[in-house]
Amino acid sequence: MRAKRDWLPGLLLVSPSIILIGVFVYGLIGWNFQLATSDKHTNIADGEFVGLDNFIAIWSEARWPGAVWNALVFTVVFVLTALLLGWLLALLLDKGVRGEAGFRTVFLFPMAVSFIATGIVWRWLMNPAPPDRAVGLNALFQDIGLGFLANEWWLTDRWGMAAMALPAIWQLSGYVMALFLAGFRGVSEDLREAARVDGCSERQVYWHVVLPQLRPVTLVAVIIIGHMSLKVFDLIVAVAGRQLAADVPAIYMWDQVYEVRDPAMGATAASYLLLAVAVVIVPYLVWTLRSERKAS
Amino acid sequence: MTAAVARTAVRPRARAGAAGRWLKFGVLLVFALIVLIPMYVLLVTSFKPLAEATAARAWQLPTVWTVEGWVFAWQELAPSLANSLRMVIPASIISSVLGSLNGYVMAKWRFPHSDVVFTLFLFGMFIPYQAVMIPLVQMMQAADLMGTITPLVIAHVVFGIPICTLIFRNYYATLPDQLIEASRVDGAGMLRTYWSIILPNSAPAFAVTLIWQFTSAWNDFLFAVFLTGPSDWPVTVALNNLTGSMVMPYNQQMAAALLASLPTLLVYVFLGRFFMRGLMAGALKG
Structure with a gap:
């Protein structure tokens, strides 16, 4: 491992972006997931933790399937x-x-x-x-x-x-x-x-x-x-x-937010979308990371 | 003897080759014409007078060419075109600068596990933005920024960081390490090296990220529809709301769609080379 003073300036220079990505990508994904696992079905409800209830209930909604x-x-x-x-x-x-x-x-x-x-x-x-x-x-x-x-x-x-x-x-x-x-x-x-x-x-x-x-x-x-x-x-x-x-999941999510005004269901739809994309993208990113490591 | 064989063998082959080439050219031409159909519709319809923008004359050229559709589109869209411009300029510059700094560190000044951090950044460019949208709106409300164009600029800056970092990292990786070493030997630190060696060599990568960010922020609809109100609508949202009502005459609709696309189309026509590189960067190593 190289000396700290060799790499620390680099880390510092990237840190504003690390914070931004950390908050806006990973922080907000977490927050969205928290909404999806709550019963915040109106904008003024507090939202108690309900586990994966919404993820199951959404399949019996009229429009989702x-x-x-x-x-x-x-x-x-x-x-x-x-x-x-x-x-x-x-x-x-x-x-x-x-x-x-x-x-x-x-x-x-x-x-x-x-x-x-x-x-x-x-x-x-x-x-x-x-x-x-x-x-x-x-x-x-x-x-x-x-x-x-x-x-x-x-x-x-x-x-x-x-x-x-x-x-x-x-x-x-x-x-x-x-x-x-x-x-x-x-x-x-x-x-x-x-x-x-x-x-x-x-x-x-x-x-x-x-x-x-x-x-x-x-x-x-x-x-x-x-x-x-x-x-x-x-x-x-x-x-x-x-x-x-x-109708597609992205439109469904939009309607949940602005028409039905049910943040928890909107967040649940968004979570499913993320999951569908992550299943494809995460292996791809890991594969890219591995092959770059092998190359260097 | 081999020469003789080659000569007799080559001739019929060359003739077949020529026919094949013309066949290929013909097929490509057909595809090109099909691809251009929507462009024909946009252009031709946008220059029709109201009376000719009808079902009966759907595919004909206008008998009278007029710009009345364009005048109407300009009147309707001018404020939102200004909003788009106000938003894309800071969004592309800030994310390009951040991308340049990140790319420099990740290509030439690595820290432990910087490749993992880089991969975590990249994830941010593939996620469906719906997955952050509801909390993002709540966050912007809490910060009392809704009702301005700032939330949209912030979103494009932050979610532009991954692709800009990627483009700069791949570009800087092609610069020789000796440049950095020489500068280090001269006693220059990280920032001095960036300023005096890296930045002056960055113009091509900046061209790519600026154009990429300009195009994607200009064409974005999803962030805009969640993060802006009527006074700050960029042109995509204004265009959709304007044409969404089915009663709008087709000549006006097409003129509005073309007007809203003109800036990115001009960029593509004149700076397509750089646009292409951004496009290929999206495929990571493509």
Whole structure:
């Protein structure tokens, strides 16, 4: 261990941030958990400790199970499609195409726009009215003779959240593409060349050399997209407002705070959200920490 | 002989290659056009007069191009655009400065278990902010800060620390250790070294964090909706409330959405390089 006067100044310099993160991240998470384990069901109640009662009771609330279902449908469709599209775009762009930089710019620009602005356009595009009165895609389908494709989009019973995933896919496939492109380019040309010398075709090189090395990038993409998906909020507010058809845990929590005014239930919903994200993120962070230690 | 074989083998392959390249280009072009559809809708609809922003003419170009939608959007959103600006400038500068100091220590002046502290910081950038929101609002009420823009600035500063620290740490790790050693040998302490060696070399990383923080604070809705009231609404909240009423004509809605997105879109167009690096940093080692 190095001498204290070597490292103490560093610790002191970081300490304001340690305090801020300690209070605002870990302190508030603790406070939120305390609320979730209390019976503070109105803003003026004192809130006695009730253990995990709320965590059980929430499953018999009218809206919660539906909200969880919606988030799951949204997540599965969003993650799988964004992953597939991002990988496909990266594959097409990998070996240099005319206008590569231009394509990259186009595929990534949706990332620069807020979900609220995105939501406004997609609310127009996914207008659920029948084709004769509709704007957006339903009207377009009618115009080009594909009227049978017109549908109710996110208002579709039970599976509507699959449509809600469209704007999210539109916004984030480019990001997945960028991750995969970085991954492709991380596979050394020497390795590919060695396989070619051994008589592999380009396709074999791809399946047996490149693809196995993409596992870490794929994992990272799933984690990043997946955790964003579980938290989805702005997009749904902008597309659907607070309609029940598009309820998700984040909207449920918002309503508990401002409509129902039940802090304990709001905090319980928030705790479940944190738990869902932590299950994905904590192993990822531990894995990153370990691999950095090994590297140094 | 090998040369002859190679020559005959290469030709048909090259032709297949050319066809393949055009096929790839075609597929990419189709995807690019699909990605641009919402942009077409935004632009075209925003320049339509009220009478043409209807279902019947949904996909047509306007017969008369007009800025009336934009004028309306500007009148409605000007105060909240000012609020957003008032909020993002301090939020991006303060979190970048803190990130720079933290990154410097964590890359070049480590203390025992600094990598664990760093990992604990990173957790803060992935959490769903809902998990801190209710107590955060109570805390800001207790501090009597609600009704100002300060709570929102504080939130963006604090929750921007992890990504800024990450970007600076990874950037400083690429600076040679000899720079620090040389400065130490000259008798300079930690802060002197930072000031005279590290900070002058930090411009690229500052560009990344400033742009990243600017974009994410500008586009944020969640913190804003919990932490601000009508007089301090940033543009995302004002935009959502404005367009949330379904009676608003589409030309005004689209103009408002574009107007609110213009600053981040301009940043992307002109400084996209730096925006990209911030994006990739979000994947930790990506």
